[in-house]
Amino acid sequence: MYSSIIFKEWLKTRRVFFIALAVALLVAVYVILRTNSLINEHGIVSLWLSMLLKDVSYVDTLTYIPLAVGLALGIAQMVPEVAQKRLKLTLHLPFPQLRLVAMMLATGLLELLVIYLLQAGVILIYDATIFHSELVGRVFLTMLPWYLAGFIGYLFVTSVCLEGTWYMRILLGLVGVAVLLVMFLQPTTMAAYNYMIVTIVVFIALITIFSFGSIARFKEGHQD
Amino acid sequence: MKKTYYILFLLLSTAVLSWVLPWLYSLCFSERDREPFVSYSPINDCFIVTDFTNDSKAGEPDIFEVDPVTQTPGRHYTMDERDSLLPEIFVGQLSSKGQMPDSIKGIEVTMRDIRMNSWIFSSSPKDLNRSVPTVYPLMESMPARFKFEDPEVVLTMPGHVEIINIESNSLDETKTGRFAKMFADKGFSFPAKEANGNITTRKSYDNGYLIIDGDNKLYHLKMQANRPSMARIPLNDTIVPRHVFVMENADRLLYGLFTDENDNLYAINHDETYSITKLNGVKFNPEKDRIMIMKNLFSWCVKVKSGNETKWVALDPDDYSVLAVYDFSNPTSLSKESRKWIFPFTISFTDVDDKYVYPRVGDWSWKAVWLNIVLTLIVLFAARGRNIRCTIGKAALTLVCGLFAFIPVMLMKRVAN
Amino acid sequence: MLNNQESVISVRNLTQRYGKGRIIYSDLSFEVPKGRILGLLGKNGTGKTTTINILMGYLRPQSGECRIFGESITEMRPETRARIALLIEGHVQYAFMTIEQIEKFYSKFYPKWKREAYYELMKKLKVSPNQRISTMSCGQRSQVALGLILAQNADLLVLDDFSLGLDPGYRRLFIDYLREFAKAEDKTVFMTSHIIQDLERLIDDCIILDYGKILTQMPVDRLLADFGMYRFHTDGDIALPEDAKIINPGKIRNEVELYSFDGIDYVRHYLDSNGVMYSDLERAPMSLEDAFIGLTGKY
Numbered sequence: 001m002y003s004s005i006i007f008k009e010w011l012k013t014r015r016v017f018f019i020a021l022a023v024a025l026l027v028a029v030y031v032i033l034r035t036n037s038l039i040n041e042h043g044i045v046s047l048w049l050s051m052l053l054k055d056v057s058y059v060d061t062l063t064y065i066p067l068a069v070g071l072a073l074g075i076a077q078m079v080p081e082v083a084q085k086r087l088k089l090t091l092h093l094p095f096p097q098l099r100l101v102a103m104m105l106a107t108g109l110l111e112l113l114v115i116y117l118l119q120a121g122v123i124l125i126y127d128a129t130i131f132h133s134e135l136v137g138r139v140f141l142t143m144l145p146w147y148l149a150g151f152i153g154y155l156f157v158t159s160v161c162l163e164g165t166w167y168m169r170i171l172l173g174l175v176g177v178a179v180l181l182v183m184f185l186q187p188t189t190m191a192a193y194n195y196m197i198v199t200i201v202v203f204i205a206l207i208t209i210f211s212f213g214s215i216a217r218f219k220e221g222h223q224d
Numbered sequence: 225m226k227k228t229y230y231i232l233f234l235l236l237s238t239a240v241l242s243w244v245l246p247w248l249y250s251l252c253f254s255e256r257d258r259e260p261f262v263s264y265s266p267i268n269d270c271f272i273v274t275d276f277t278n279d280s281k282a283g284e285p286d287i288f289e290v291d292p293v294t295q296t297p298g299r300h301y302t303m304d305e306r307d308s309l310l311p312e313i314f315v316g317q318l319s320s321k322g323q324m325p326d327s328i329k330g331i332e333v334t335m336r337d338i339r340m341n342s343w344i345f346s347s348s349p350k351d352l353n354r355s356v357p358t359v360y361p362l363m364e365s366m367p368a369r370f371k372f373e374d375p376e377v378v379l380t381m382p383g384h385v386e387i388i389n390i391e392s393n394s395l396d397e398t399k400t401g402r403f404a405k406m407f408a409d410k411g412f413s414f415p416a417k418e419a420n421g422n423i424t425t426r427k428s429y430d431n432g433y434l435i436i437d438g439d440n441k442l443y444h445l446k447m448q449a450n451r452p453s454m455a456r457i458p459l460n461d462t463i464v465p466r467h468v469f470v471m472e473n474a475d476r477l478l479y480g481l482f483t484d485e486n487d488n489l490y491a492i493n494h495d496e497t498y499s500i501t502k503l504n505g506v507k508f509n510p511e512k513d514r515i516m517i518m519k520n521l522f523s524w525c526v527k528v529k530s531g532n533e534t535k536w537v538a539l540d541p542d543d544y545s546v547l548a549v550y551d552f553s554n555p556t557s558l559s560k561e562s563r564k565w566i567f568p569f570t571i572s573f574t575d576v577d578d579k580y581v582y583p584r585v586g587d588w589s590w591k592a593v594w595l596n597i598v599l600t601l602i603v604l605f606a607a608r609g610r611n612i613r614c615t616i617g618k619a620a621l622t623l624v625c626g627l628f629a630f631i632p633v634m635l636m637k638r639v640a641n
Numbered sequence: 642m643l644n645n646q647e648s649v650i651s652v653r654n655l656t657q658r659y660g661k662g663r664i665i666y667s668d669l670s671f672e673v674p675k676g677r678i679l680g681l682l683g684k685n686g687t688g689k690t691t692t693i694n695i696l697m698g699y700l701r702p703q704s705g706e707c708r709i710f711g712e713s714i715t716e717m718r719p720e721t722r723a724r725i726a727l728l729i730e731g732h733v734q735y736a737f738m739t740i741e742q743i744e745k746f747y748s749k750f751y752p753k754w755k756r757e758a759y760y761e762l763m764k765k766l767k768v769s770p771n772q773r774i775s776t777m778s779c780g781q782r783s784q785v786a787l788g789l790i791l792a793q794n795a796d797l798l799v800l801d802d803f804s805l806g807l808d809p810g811y812r813r814l815f816i817d818y819l820r821e822f823a824k825a826e827d828k829t830v831f832m833t834s835h836i837i838q839d840l841e842r843l844i845d846d847c848i849i850l851d852y853g854k855i856l857t858q859m860p861v862d863r864l865l866a867d868f869g870m871y872r873f874h875t876d877g878d879i880a881l882p883e884d885a886k887i888i889n890p891g892k893i894r895n896e897v898e899l900y901s902f903d904g905i906d907y908v909r910h911y912l913d914s915n916g917v918m919y920s921d922l923e924r925a926p927m928s929l930e931d932a933f934i935g936l937t938g939k940y
Binding site: 043044045046048049051052053098129130131132134135138141145165167168171172175178179182185186189190191192193194195196199206207209210212213214216217220222 | 355357380
């Protein structure tokens, strides 16, 4: 049964997953090529100094990519699920409903994690060959909030999709937009979110409740 | 699950609104800073204030001198008159009009003298309150061709010294050995708490780094001919340094400045013994206050802005004795006052004084309690006949968070019942 | 009406409104005994889908209680859900799957899964196993949904408006397959429909809903035996006063049509006692659809 649930989620998301993975990796390759050309043009010292003294991370191209990936994956996964009230089929499956929703979210989050790990991995492995480990760590800490924003975007999109009424969808959506704005208040400052990372992770764990709440509401008949 | 969902959504919406609403409010009622331009005049030995807010004539700021004893406004001046009272600042304007005096206070001055002996130092909390790398580029202080070049190595001091070659991104063992020996010889305690240097090739000389070690000892470090040059700066036992600032001014008067844990500001004089002089009358916490020092031949004019209060202190450049003091308090504006009646508190994620993003609750105001009570009554009225516990929860939240909770509570009425 | 066999579905005093407004129905009670096929019939908007939603736990009723296999629907165990096959309105299925994928998907959930039953029906569809459901016609999709229901081999089948969008051929195919399956395997079926044509072939019992109330609930054969359509001829204007036992009388030119559960003698008595001049009074032959229209009216 578990494999069947994952199979269904995979069928819905596999196309977007591969497109997103390709885009993410292309952006990563672009970031590397651009850094390389800057080294050829100005020398590696200039890059180190810019990073140390001017807070230049050389990865800003990918700022909004993880968010876009998160939103796209959430939509690809949940829209076919809720179109034509198909959610009724899913909830009718002889499987504990909460665990079922948890499995769906876990599959989506795992796919995101794979994309994010591969993208960040490619960039950080490259960076590790040219920058001091502390600088690589700073680049990682700069990118981390962008990836966390991707998870937040995904979870808000899933809860908005699974919600049955337009009124609550709009409320959830507005709160989601506001939360995502917070995630991009200082996108160019390196490691600006250091004090908030743990809070964000806890927050991500908390907002998974919204998807479960949407399902609970759906089951009570809150549907347009 | 559903209950948790509603409670979580209500709390999150309240939190979001306590950020968004004050932000929108300040966007609608933003104001410019009213702080005046203040400088010390060597001609009549008092502060000259140029106040841009209470314009006396159209386009002309109000300019007046401040009585050094009473701190009250004295004679008023025109802009031209002011320029002649502050010749070391408005040297350009004066000389273009041929009005530059040959001597000030009986001392002959040339434009070059003024330029060589004038500098400005400023520091803002934002410079310190941010995530700073502890990787320090090391410049060669005595370049072979007398022209500074970009650093080739960086210094790190986590638990030991490492000199890393930038080009190869690997340890420079020779230099690391030399530096490690020097640090050990000088009794340096790891890890370093703070290091400050000024990495640029556009300077006339290099003062390297000022470093506070793990035991609050102060060091001066330079790299000369690829070798370390290090000195421990002797400090009185009672002085615990907090923040250091390297200076490379043309007058070669100072190695730099530092503050201690009591927010005193000290100058490290550019002499053999690294003598220290406390700047009297100045309290400066670099993590919270902005400072601007305008130094010229005749005075140091130190401005420290701490919250709403700004203080100017004029110091004698020879013995750092206080010449005059001027305090200014930025008046609370109507919009700032009126928001206190609307918002019981605010959440912000950023601050002008740092470069971090994290939630901070502030601006608590009791004045909003009246609005909160009214809104709570509306919530209670609207929820009559509903679940008591739920109503009490919503009312309590509205009583504390006011408008921020009232809006989502009312919006959620048709969602959760 | 319904005999004392074990009830698969038991609905007690169900009341439901649209939000806080119009009553959809109040105090709806019925039982679906094991092995019977019950049709919930009504015009559009009389609450058929609402009832299915309540039964399946997708809507909390304002009051009343529903039990399926003796379990409260709000806390139904997954094992019990496995015993119920559900067809949602419009034969909606996971349209992003192919014929093969959807079979593979569902088979893991149901212990009694009958793969052959599904593929037997699919063979008739003349679609390739790799064809995605979203690219199929409504009729083909209905067969996929039916095939899945047959393969699930559930004890109770709940079908929401299976006739929606089906042309007569597919409707007939659906009904025949379903009837054969249900009767051979002693399955219980609860279904709704707004198209009554052909349903006589399928359902044993019916509940006919009107806006806000239940008009009747009884076995179809009894309905067709007891409920009669009566026609007579009359000259000139006549008045047909209200009578609790005379239903939906209507007059076109000189021909009058009315319905009653109480037999031709009662109709005659009603006409005589109200001084109606009539001739050629007869009971006309009637289908389930005629009975439905007779009960619910043409408007």
